[in-house]
Each structure stands twice: as C-alpha cells, then as structure tokens.
Amino acid sequence: MNDIPTCIRCAYDLRDDETGRQLCGRCEDRAAQQLAAIPGPRGLYAQLAHHLQRGGSSGGPTVSGSKAAPAPLRLDILNLQTAGGPVLGPLEGWVRVWEEAGHAELNEAGTLQQRVDHACRTLRYNLRWFAEQGPAPDEFARELEAIHRTLTGVTGGQKPPRRITVTCPCEQPLRITLNVQALTCPKCRTEYGHSEVLRLPLANGRAAA
Template sequence: MNDLDTCLRCTRDLRDHELGRYLCSPCEDRTALHLGAIPGLFERLGDHLHRGSGGNGPAVSGSKSAPAPLRIGILDLQTERGPVLGPLETWVRDWEEAGYAEVNEAGAAIDRVTHACRTLRFNLSRAVAQHPAIDECADEVASIWRTLTRITTGETAPRKIAVTCPCQQTLRITLDTRGETCPRCGAEYGHSEVLRLPLAERRAAA
C-alpha cells in the first residue's frame, strides 16, 4: 500500500478513490495502452529488418544484387534476451513471485511477447494497488513502446532540451521526461518541476 498521497510515476496528487494505490488512474491507463500495443509493434519489426526497408514491407533485392544488409539493432530487439522480451518476462517472473501472474517461456518470440503483455495487462490493476515497484515497470513498458513506435512509424527521438538547475548544472531533458535528479547537488525534480527550470544559456562557439 502506498503511504504517500502522490502517484509514484507522475507525482500527481492522488484523488480520494486512488489513495493507497502506487499509480494514478491516467498512468495505469497509459501503461495498459502500451501493453496492448507492444505485441503488434513487435510483430512489425520484421518489416524494418533490412536497411532501406520502409513501412510497406522489407526491401526486395534484385536477382543480380546482394541482399540488403540487416539492421543489427532491430535484430537484437527480436532476440530472446533482447530489450523487449527480456524485460517483459523479467517483470512477469517478478509478478509471479508476488502471486500476480504466470510466466510462459515457450514458443516463438512474438508468442512470448504477446503472453507477457497480456499477463501484465490482466494483472495491472492489482499490481497498481499492491506492487511498490509498479512505477519502474510502467517506465520500462513505456520505453519499450517508444522504441518500437519510432522504428515502425519512422518517428524521430524526442528533442533534448537543456535546462539549468539552481546549482548551475545543465540537465538535458525531453518534454516527456518523467523527472530528473541533478548529478551535482542531488536535487530531485518531478515532471512538471523539471519543465519549469530555466533554459540553459547557449555558449558561443569557440
């Protein structure tokens, strides 16, 4: 049970019906949407595996030319221990120990990703109310969703913005940054707080 009156993820004050939960309702809903979308995005990775391939399918080489080279980063995303399936099944195992879920490590990667996402989504409300690390899980799920979305839709990564901590340390954030901790003074900022920090002054080129 959360003894605080704020959401662990976005630091928004919890409403009366949310008290005791670790995440607010909007953060829970957003995580559920991400879990629902990840299997489909993961399945579409194959369309972007070859260099030069677009959203309409893999590039097709002519009969007299060598096949297009594979994009190693995408190939890694599709592996059993890669940054998609690995973290998802790690959370399923964690929730299994707490009695929330059941892991299934059989079948093809897409089947395992689908099972993991369905399991986490089905047990999400219970975890939001009882699991003290649900904010970390939600962060990792959101990161996986963003990575897959950028690859399959061609979106670029969020632009970095330089802001200044009162101790004069420059912090580089994005508009969807959850929060930030200053490496110099240790000050902790939530999402809205870090966005209110003054922009860092641009230094003249030497």
C-alpha cells in the same frame, strides 16, 4: 508541506477514489495502452520485421528472382527481436517478479512473438493489482515506457522526441520533450506554456533553450 498522497510515478495528487494506490489511474491507463500496442500480428513488436532491411522502405516481401544483392540487415532491430533483447527480456523479467508474488505465470514456450504476446497480456491483466500494491511500480512504468518509445521510434520511421529534465523554481524536476505544448508542475501547480517551460533551467544547470 503537501500531505496529500501522490502517484509514485508522475507525482500528481491521488484522487479520493485512488487512495492507497501507488500509481494513479492516468499512469495505469498509459501502461495499459502501451502493453496493448506491443503484442499481436499488427503490434509494434511484429512490425519490427518490416524494418529489418537497411535502406528498405516498403516493408513488403522480397521479390523472387531478383538479381540484386539483398540489403544488409539492421543489427539494432535484430537485437530488439531476440529473447534476451531490450523488449522481451524486460517484459518476461517483470512477469517473473509478478509470478513470485502470485499474480502471473511465466510461459517461455512458443515463438518469440507468442512469448511477447503472453507477457504483455499477463502484465496488462494484472495491472490493477500492480498499481495498487505491486513491487517497484515506478521502475516498471519507466522500463515499459522506454520499450514502447523504442518500438514506436523504429516502426514510426522517425526518432522519438528528445527528452530533457528541467527544474521548476520549487525545485521539482520536470521531464519534458522539446515539443511539449504545456505543463503543470505537480508540486507547486505552476502552469507553463511551451516557451516558458523551455526557458526553465536544465537539471544539470545548463540553459534549456
């Protein structure tokens, strides 16, 4: 039985300098990168505006004087831009959680872009505290990853890789994408190549490939 403390998110063993933490440094860095990619005038949230028109590709401004009917807007992207949508809603929800613990301050003033910017800056600034002792770190990292994946899927012009859960012979669930190149099981340390990991059984018992 492994008595070495592990990251609550990725289940990898914590290094000596990570003792007492909930999230390992790698998971903290990933969350910091995701929080840095969302805000700002060139961030993922702002880029949604370039993908509003259904069928549009340039993302540029509408040419004045055009006699053509405007393209219909994509309701899924409009939903991503709303105050209670799947981007700003969860981000400000976590700011509220951290505010209750005395490590953040919610600011609902300003435009939606300004609120997104404030939430991301606040969460990123206090990320080290959260990795060490914040509430529900696994849930936070999972929700943040889902937000980032949704935004990159839209702004990148393609759907994100399909994710599946396979099971190592040691019974450790492994969350992978179909284009995974290699993987090491955090529990038994077995190393898998691309074809090997895709041959592992799915968590629900079906064949993975």
